[in-house]
Amino acid sequence: MENNASLESVKRISILVPTYNEEENVVPLTEAIVAEFAQSLPQYDYDITFIDNCSTDTTREKLEEICAANKKVKAIFNARNFGQFNSPYYGICQTTGDCTIVMCADFQDPIEMIPKLVAEWEQGYKVVCAVKETSKENKVMRFLRTCYYKIIRKMSTVEQIEHFTGFGLYDCSFVKVMRELDDPNPFLRGVVAELGYHKKLLPYEQAARRAGKTHNNFKTLYDAAMQSFTTYTKTPIRMLTATGAVTMAGSCVMGTVALVLSFVSAKNVSYKELQHRLTALAAVGFFGSLNLLATSLVGEYLLTLRARVNKRPLVIEERRINFDMAERP
Numbered sequence: 001m002e003n004n005a006s007l008e009s010v011k012r013i014s015i016l017v018p019t020y021n022e023e024e025n026v027v028p029l030t031e032a033i034v035a036e037f038a039q040s041l042p043q044y045d046y047d048i049t050f051i052d053n054c055s056t057d058t059t060r061e062k063l064e065e066i067c068a069a070n071k072k073v074k075a076i077f078n079a080r081n082f083g084q085f086n087s088p089y090y091g092i093c094q095t096t097g098d099c100t101i102v103m104c105a106d107f108q109d110p111i112e113m114i115p116k117l118v119a120e121w122e123q124g125y126k127v128v129c130a131v132k133e134t135s136k137e138n139k140v141m142r143f144l145r146t147c148y149y150k151i152i153r154k155m156s157t158v159e160q161i162e163h164f165t166g167f168g169l170y171d172c173s174f175v176k177v178m179r180e181l182d183d184p185n186p187f188l189r190g191v192v193a194e195l196g197y198h199k200k201l202l203p204y205e206q207a208a209r210r211a212g213k214t215h216n217n218f219k220t221l222y223d224a225a226m227q228s229f230t231t232y233t234k235t236p237i238r239m240l241t242a243t244g245a246v247t248m249a250g251s252c253v254m255g256t257v258a259l260v261l262s263f264v265s266a267k268n269v270s271y272k273e274l275q276h277r278l279t280a281l282a283a284v285g286f287f288g289s290l291n292l293l294a295t296s297l298v299g300e301y302l303l304t305l306r307a308r309v310n311k312r313p314l315v316i317e318e319r320r321i322n323f324d325m326a327e328r329p
Contacts, residue, residue: 012045013037013118014097018088019063020053020081022105026062030073032111040115050105051076051091051315053083067321074322082315088166089186090315093179101169108206109167117169120200126171127196132163133203160193161201168192168202184311247289252282 015033019026030048037046050063052075063075076094078087092100099121103109113130120128166188170178177195178186192199 010043010045011099012047012097013041014095014100015046015048015114016088016091016095016100016102017048017050017105018053018091018102019050019055019059019105021055021057021059023055023057023059023062025105025107026050026059027066029105029107029111030066030070032107033114034070036111036114041118044118047072047074047095047097049074049076049091049095051087051094052078053087054078054081064321071322074320076315076320076323077318079316079318085185085187086314089178089188089191092170092175092188093314095175097172099169099171100175103167104165110204110207113167113202113204116202120202121169121171123200124198125200126174126198127192128169128200128202129161129164129192129196130167130204131161131201132165132206134205161189164189164192164201166192184314186314244289244292247285247292250285252286 017026017029033046033048037044050066050073052060052063054077060075060077063073063077066073067075076091081087082090088102092102099118101114101117103114109130117128117130170192174196178191181191181195183191
């Protein structure tokens, strides 16, 4: 009975690793995580869950081999690629540990950060965010990211976390909040910034990718930026609304001036020419600004309706490995 009680009291840490074409990294990453727990966290139980976003290389074959050799390693295979936001969020919601640590598969998130994250969790923090204080990524890309974070922090109604990619630790109580959020289009970084109570920010240096090719490009970075803008700020649309109102007012002024000129000097050719130009400019400006104003107002409604109407599932699974029915959240 004492042995059973002691086993039940052991805390279990879930590690979640999203993958897409990481055939060169999944095996050494698993070995590194297992070794880190054996060396630094022997008092904890653990499990490792890979959620694969329909890789086109041999990542899935590698994961099947890992899962067959170690039952503490689990895998979820998505039916297709559901994007860089839905898959990790869904994967977190499938974990059942006392806390969940999310990290990338390419070794850019240092393995040695795991004990540091756990130490802060044991101090009572429910969410521990690993923040890139320095990085070995391209300096231009680093600069652009910094500018983006500065802009979004100014515009957002929620205090955003600069240089936070999602790498961090989430207590099971916060994972429960994420499950119950029922957001069809979740943005993990924003959710953590908005709902992550009792947070701790832990700085680290982001390493270079160990192997393989990065999947981040202009399109994925643009998607992330727009997701954050449209979800956590109305400032861009409000700016369009203000611009439309100002230009419409200006058009009205120019139209009034043109009308006055037509009465003051109808026979003066130079004034007549000026009148025609101002009239044309006023007409174009008025109808253009009216269209801009209407579009921005429609956008306000669409932003609100999108979150309520769009109820598609985050992910559709093809299959999962090493999951017991009792472990399903």
